[in-house]
Structures are given as C-alpha cells and as structure tokens.
Amino acid sequence: MPHYLSRGSVPKKRHTAHRTAPGFKNEGIFYEEVITTQGFSRAYSITYHLRPPTRVKHIEAAGPIAVEAAEQPVLRHHHLKSGTIPVSGDPVTGRVPMFTNSDVTLWRCRPAQPQAELFRNAVADEVVFVHKGSGRLLTHFGVLPVKPFDYVVIPRCTTYKFEFDTAVQPDLLVVEAAGQIDVPPKYLNHDGQLRLGAPYSERDLHGPTDLFVIDDENDTPVLIKDGSRLSRYVLAGHPFDVIGWDGQVYPFTFNADDFEPITGTIHQPPPIHLTFETPGFVLCTFAPRMLDTHPDAIKVPYAHSNVESDEVLYYVRGKFGSRRGVEEASFTLHPHGIPHGPHPGTIVASRDMKWTDELAVMVDTFRPLFVTKQAMALDDPKYPFSWLD
Numbered sequence: 001m002p003h004y005l006s007r008g009s010v011p012k013k014r015h016t017a018h019r020t021a022p023g024f025k026n027e028g029i030f031y032e033e034v035i036t037t038q039g040f041s042r043a044y045s046i047t048y049h050l051r052p053p054t055r056v057k058h059i060e061a062a063g064p065i066a067v068e069a070a071e072q073p074v075l076r077h078h079h080l081k082s083g084t085i086p087v088s089g090d091p092v093t094g095r096v097p098m099f100t101n102s103d104v105t106l107w108r109c110r111p112a113q114p115q116a117e118l119f120r121n122a123v124a125d126e127v128v129f130v131h132k133g134s135g136r137l138l139t140h141f142g143v144l145p146v147k148p149f150d151y152v153v154i155p156r157c158t159t160y161k162f163e164f165d166t167a168v169q170p171d172l173l174v175v176e177a178a179g180q181i182d183v184p185p186k187y188l189n190h191d192g193q194l195r196l197g198a199p200y201s202e203r204d205l206h207g208p209t210d211l212f213v214i215d216d217e218n219d220t221p222v223l224i225k226d227g228s229r230l231s232r233y234v235l236a237g238h239p240f241d242v243i244g245w246d247g248q249v250y251p252f253t254f255n256a257d258d259f260e261p262i263t264g265t266i267h268q269p270p271p272i273h274l275t276f277e278t279p280g281f282v283l284c285t286f287a288p289r290m291l292d293t294h295p296d297a298i299k300v301p302y303a304h305s306n307v308e309s310d311e312v313l314y315y316v317r318g319k320f321g322s323r324r325g326v327e328e329a330s331f332t333l334h335p336h337g338i339p340h341g342p343h344p345g346t347i348v349a350s351r352d353m354k355w356t357d358e359l360a361v362m363v364d365t366f367r368p369l370f371v372t373k374q375a376m377a378l379d380d381p382k383y384p385f386s387w388l389d
Helices: 346-350
Strands: 005-008 029-036 044-049 056-064 078-081 095-100 104-109 118-121 125-132 135-139 142-146 150-154 160-164 171-177 220-226 229-235 242-247 252-255 274-277 281-286 310-317 330-334 359-365
Touching: 029 242, 095 330, 104 359, 125 310, 135 150, 142 150, 142 252, 150 274
Parallel strands: 118 220
Antiparallel strands: 005 242, 029 044, 044 242, 056 229, 078 330, 095 104, 104 171, 118 160, 125 150, 125 171, 135 142, 135 160, 150 252, 220 229, 274 281, 281 359, 310 330, 310 359
C-alpha cells in the first residue's frame, strides 16, 4: 500500500465525534466510515461524510458480465493486435476481456462516451494503465489527475468516475486483480519505507490532490460489480460527500516513465522490472534503459521455459528488440510448458545497441491464463511458428 495521507478535516482522535458547525441538521456530527483491507488486519482509511453512507433507496439487478475462455485444443503462443478494437461504451461498459483466470482478468477499453454512472468494484483491485488520454479520476477520496503511461491503482470498493479530456481518444489496459495490489515487500525496509535502490520511491506515487465534496441529497445510482454480477444501488445522496479522510487505502498513480530500470553488465532477468505484486501474479514495467555493457553480452532475453507462470506482454511504445512483428497495443502470451525467446536475427541486430526505447507492461501469472473468445478474434495463428528462420 502507498504511504499515509490526510486530506481535508479529520478529528484529533479516531472514532470520536467530528462535530459540525452549529445548526447542521444531521445530528451535529460528520459520519465516520472505516475502510479496511483483509478484515481489520491490514491497511485502512477513515472517511468523514456529510450524511451516513449507508442510505440505500433502491436495488436492482444490472445484468451479468460474461468473461468466457475460448476453446483452446492445443497449448501454444499467441499474438493479439488490439490497437484497432472498436471504440465502444464508456470507461467501464466499453471493456473487452482479453485474458482471464481465477486471479486476474485483463481488459482493453477504447471508450466512445464519458462514464455514464458511478462505478465500484466490490471484489477486485483494479490497475488502469492509461496508454493514451488524460483527465482525472473522481472518487470519494477526491480528485486524482491521470495522464499517459500512468498506472491508476484503484483499491476495491472505491466508488469512482473517470473524466477524460476530449482532445485524445482514451486507450486503456485494465488489470482486474482478485488479490490485493501491493508494493513488493522486497522494495521495503524494516520501517515500511521504500528502500534506497528500489526502482521507485514515495515521491513517484501520487494520491488524490484535492477533495471533491458533493453536497447533494438527490438519488444517485452506483453500478457495483462483484465477479460476473452487476447490481445497481440507488443511494439517497451523492457518495462523494466526504469532507476529510486519512489512511493508507486510496487510489493513486504511478507513471511508467518514473520507473528506474536496474541494469548490469549482462542481461538481467525479468524480476528486475517488478512494479506491483499480488498473491496470484506480478506486474512489471519494461522501461527505456541502458543495455548490457559486457563486451560479449547477449543484449536480448535468453530462451526461457515458463515452468510455473504464464507471461503476457502488452507493448506500449518504442521498438521491442527481441520480438518481430509486434506493434503498439499488441499482446503476446507465452504460456507454461513451452519455451520462448528472441526471434531469429534479433541477437545479431542488438550487438551494437547501447540503449532500448521500449516501454511495455508485463503480467506474469502463477496459474494458467486463458484467452477469451473476444481475444481470439484478434489472434495471429502463425505466431507460434515465427521462430523459424
């Protein structure tokens, strides 16, 4: 979790009356809401509302979200070109699932309209990678500016709404995590601070800048997702009525261009790119970096057999030195059980290179990952044979 933040007005002590100005009609106090993780055993935040956050006027089913794995009669590598998926829906309803298992679902989204209603994911943390577009994320924690190449980390049960500028078509990669998104423990010292030598620091993590207090008692719908089920709760007032909060559970951004790559005289393994982790997968950032300096170094990754993980790479920017035929917004899936490695000719081509400008997002899962039916429409069936000369 990110470091402690405090915004707006909070009382001196937790769980004590946070009194309003004289004449305030709701019992003379602001209403405390405690937001916890893993029961009460891990990070939490405490928010203070103008009115109780529990007032519900209507509940209705809002339909299922089906994420269906495609029939895959053989185990093989996949290459999907997702850059031209149709513009559709909004930042929530326009999501198209690409890969899935019990720990994670990866979605692509090129929204056609602004987000229509407030949204809350009840059972999963989300990481929204902003490939293109800029704007802000509005939540009960306040305003969070977003820009290209931001990882927008949204803890589960955060009610939110994206507002993107209209100048550039937003283009998003969404990682929906069943487990909690964490800063890797190996990057933290005994005191919980990011170590000197970690590839990013607290200064690179950006929480909400300002409160976004909405004092509105009109009916307000919130679309809630828990797994494949959607429900619509109509609240008796707007949930963004928070006048203050503090804690370590809140949405934040980390920009991929702030990742500080770790390099060596010879090729370093993928864990050096580790950015976030969960119990079921890791998320890594392949950032622009100096290449290996040993005179005999092979500057592209060695052939690798994935013994206990499936590897997805999403290609964001630049030229990826070990791979032919990929383009911006391509995915490759290199699954368990079969080796993958640099394409023919890339080893020789890399010998005189001193720097790579590639930017890519990698998700390595610890359980097999399945391609969805929608993704198979984007698949190149010739990709498994692309290592032939």
